[in-house]
Amino acid sequence: MSIMKIAFRNLLxxxxxxxxxxxxxxxxxxxxxxxxxxxxxxxxxxxxxxxNSSLADMQIHPKGYVESIDNLPLDISLNPHQLNKVxxxxxxxxxxxxxxxxxxxxxxxxxxxxTSGIRLTAVYPEKENATCVGLAKRINGIKSYENFVKKxxxxxxxxxxxxxxxxxxxxxxxxxxxxxxxxxxxxLKIAGVIAGVxxxxxxxxxxxxxxxxxxxxxxxTDISEIAVHVKNFSKLDSITKxxxxxxxxxxxxxxxxxKMNGSQPMAKQVFEVHSWDQLAPFSTIAQMIDVLIMMVRLxxxxxxxxxxxxxxxxxxxxxxxxxxTIAALGTVPRKIMYLFLxxxxxLGVFSAIAGSLIGVGILVxxxxxxxxLNFHGIDVLIAPTIPWGAVGVSFSTVVLISIIGSLQPAxxxxxxxxxxALRHV
Amino acid sequence: MSFIKxxxxxxxxxxxxILINAxxxxxxxxxxxxxxxFIGPSGSGKSTLLNMLGCLDQPTEGAISIxxxxxxxxxxIERAKFRGENIGFVFQNFxxxxxxxxxxxxxxxxxMVQDNILKEERTKRVLDLLSKVGMLDQKxxxxxxxxxxxxxxxxxARALVTNPKIVLADExxxxxxxxxxxxxxxxxxxxxxxxxxxxxxxTHDPRIVQEAEDGILKNRQVVKKD
Numbered sequence: 006m007s008i009m010k011i012a013f014r015n016l017l018x019x020x021x022x023x024x025x026x027x028x029x030x031x032x033x034x035x036x037x038x039x040x041x042x043x044x045x046x047x048x049x050x051x052x053x054x055x056x057n058s059s060l061a062d063m064q065i066h067p068k069g070y071v072e073s074i075d076n077l078p079l080d081i082s083l084n085p086h087q088l089n090k091v092x093x094x095x096x097x098x099x100x101x102x103x104x105x106x107x108x109x110x111x112x113x114x115x116x117x118x119x120t121s122g123i124r125l126t127a128v129y130p131e132k133e134n135a136t137c138v139g140l141a142k143r144i145n146g147i148k149s150y151e152n153f154v155k156k157x158x159x160x161x162x163x164x165x166x167x168x169x170x171x172x173x174x175x176x177x178x179x180x181x182x183x184x185x186x187x188x189x190x191x192x193l194k195i196a197g198v199i200a201g202v203x204x205x206x207x208x209x210x211x212x213x214x215x216x217x218x219x220x221x222x223x224x225x226t227d228i229s230e231i232a233v234h235v236k237n238f239s240k241l242d243s244i245t246k247x248x249x250x251x252x253x254x255x256x257x258x259x260x261x262x263x264k265m266n267g268s269q270p271m272a273k274q275v276f277e278v279h280s281w282d283q284l285a286p287f288s289t290i291a292q293m294i295d296v297l298i299m300m301v302r303l304x305x306x307x308x309x310x311x312x313x314x315x316x317x318x319x320x321x322x323x324x325x326x327x328x329x330t331i332a333a334l335g336t337v338p339r340k341i342m343y344l345f346l347x348x349x350x351x352l353g354v355f356s357a358i359a360g361s362l363i364g365v366g367i368l369v370x371x372x373x374x375x376x377x378l379n380f381h382g383i384d385v386l387i388a389p390t391i392p393w394g395a396v397g398v399s400f401s402t403v404v405l406i407s408i409i410g411s412l413q414p415a416x417x418x419x420x421x422x423x424x425x426a427l428r429h430v
Numbered sequence: 431m432s433f434i435k436x437x438x439x440x441x442x443x444x445x446x447x448i449l450i451n452a453x454x455x456x457x458x459x460x461x462x463x464x465x466x467x468f469i470g471p472s473g474s475g476k477s478t479l480l481n482m483l484g485c486l487d488q489p490t491e492g493a494i495s496i497x498x499x500x501x502x503x504x505x506x507i508e509r510a511k512f513r514g515e516n517i518g519f520v521f522q523n524f525x526x527x528x529x530x531x532x533x534x535x536x537x538x539x540x541x542m543v544q545d546n547i548l549k550e551e552r553t554k555r556v557l558d559l560l561s562k563v564g565m566l567d568q569k570x571x572x573x574x575x576x577x578x579x580x581x582x583x584x585x586x587a588r589a590l591v592t593n594p595k596i597v598l599a600d601e602x603x604x605x606x607x608x609x610x611x612x613x614x615x616x617x618x619x620x621x622x623x624x625x626x627x628x629x630x631x632x633t634h635d636p637r638i639v640q641e642a643e644d645g646i647l648k649n650r651q652v653v654k655k656d
Contacts, residue, residue, distance in 0.1 A: 007541075008542070011527075011529065011530070011542075014529035014530070015529055017529075018528070018529055326525070327525075327527060327528075329525075330521070330525040330527070331527070331538075331542070332510065333484065333486055333513065333519050334513070334514065334519065334538065334539050334542075334543060334588075335510055335511065335512075335513040335514020335515065335517075335539060335543040335544075335592075336510065336514070336542055336543055337507055337510045337511065337514075338506065338507065338510065339507075340542060422486075423486045424481050424486040424487045427486070427521070427525075
């Protein structure tokens with residue numbers, strides 16, 4: 006006979022009460038695992054859509070570009086020599102899967118009857134397709150993903166396509182001002198229509214980089230940004246640092262002094278490197294999701310703490326006479342404390358096991374079901390992987406909080422004077 | 431030297447602002463293998479005396495020596511160990527642990543208190559004692575399945591299983607009918623004769639008083655039986 010055996014029997018002594026308290030803890034664990042799994046799945050799915058469709062995992066810009074990114078400035082760009090340097094650094098890095106140089110600029114689009122503003126991204130289609138692997142799939146009307154926009158063609162955003170009452174194959178004119186202030190217009194054929202990745206209000210279109218050079222009358226290819234796709238997304242932070250170091254660039258815009266990389270002083274820096282989260286507003290939402298998961302964990306901690314403390318305090322109060330008996334028989338205070346501690350831990354462990362199994366089971370059902378939610382044109386796949394880390398954390402948290410919750414009642418039990426406890430009715 | 435010696439022992443309880451004199455200047459010597467009962471009306475200090483003998487309570491004044499050990503000088507943990515090794519208790523309300531079977535209740539002091547005894551030896555001792563108190567065939571039952579007399583016999587087996595030098599019994603027959611009470615008294619007598627254990631009772635049950643050797647509490651002091 007061991008302390009654990011007696012503790013276990015005591016748990017089963019009031020089956021209904023133990024079951025109800027255990028259920029409450031188990032529901033808390035289920036909530037944490039399922040909510041955490043679904044929220045993480047949603048977050049990763051949206052991040053996947055964003056990075057695979059337009060942002061890519063990382064972007065390299067000429068220094069100062071991101072500060073003015075809303076204006077898409079043409080006078081802040083990378084010349085061919087600088088582009089070569091970037092290409093060298095990226096080619097040497099085994100963690101880089103693909104990269105795509107882009108020219109980005111604002112323009113006017115006209116159907117000869119109406120005119121509207123458009124933000125254009127000029128790309129080498131095969132490089133862009135290798136970098137933003139989900140982009141071409143979002144374009145309606147194209148025949149080839151690899152060569153989704155050819156010279157003389159344009160991929161129009163859905164909102165403009167509909168707004169200007171256009172059809173695939175129609176000719177439109179793109180009018181833009183180059184960095185010297187000269188205005189030029191070029192006719193292009195509509196090859197496809199793309200839904201905005203952040204919803205239907207997007208006004209981003211794609212053209213071939215040679216057409217951009219033509220419209221902007223560039224003698225050499227001046228690049229606005231280089232989108233980069235990494236092999237292992239989970240190592241993005243370290244890869245971003247590696248690339249920044251290779252380019253002697255800084256990471257992001259804030260805390261420039263702390264984030265200096267390489268040996269070049271700031272004044273001589275040419276490049277800046279940003280991971281997707283430094284460029285997309287969704288990163289704030291992603292952080293909020295993490296905070297929400299943390300909040301749910303805090304709720305779980307409260308549930309476990311209050312439940313275990315409550316049941317153990319009741320248990321001690323109900324069994325004062327019994328504590329007096331075992332103390333009189335010679336049980337040392339330490340063992341009396343362990344007896345109640347093991348009861349509380351046992352309750353936590355069994356509830357956590359039940360909650361974890363049910364929580365994982367629910368996530369498995371979701372993973373098999375592969376539910377897709379459509380948010381303003383973005384298909385978000387809810388297919389959570391089992392967050393074993395989160396399951397482990399939840400389990401450990403419950404056990405730890407059970408120990409904390411049982412400590413006070415167990416200590417109280419061990420401190421009871423046998424003569425007083427035996428008198429208790 | 432006496433096996434148990436009370437030297438000028440007093441116990442005063444504080445109840446709010448009022449001090450209650452529960453035992454007053456008790457001098458007492460008890461030999462080994464005695465069969466003693468403390469007799470007296472309610473409030474005469476029987477239970478207080480028993481509690482101090484059982485190291486459950488400390489005297490306010492005076493010294494208690496059991497088998498050469500000054501128990502009033504032991505700390506809380508040392509007293510618990512001393513109880514576990516030397517003293518067995520039989521309670522008026524039996525105080526069996528409800529989640530344990532008869533066998534496990536008797537085994538408890540061996541497995542949880544004297545935890546250096548091998549399982550085979552524990553089992554042998556428990557079965558032997560259950561046989562002596564006539565409860566062997568009930569060993570797998572839980573306390574709530576037993577009658578009062580059966581519970582008290584289990585409690586006696588539990589008190590004796592560690593081979594204690596002293597067994598203290600507080601009103602052990604109070605909740606029993608006459609037949610059960612006589613059975614219990616016979617069992618205790620038999621145990622004293624077989625094991626040489628010192629039995630000390632706090633009771634006003636004349637059935638025990640008749641069998642016991644001496645010890646009357648009068649005005650919170652021990653006097654001899656006539």
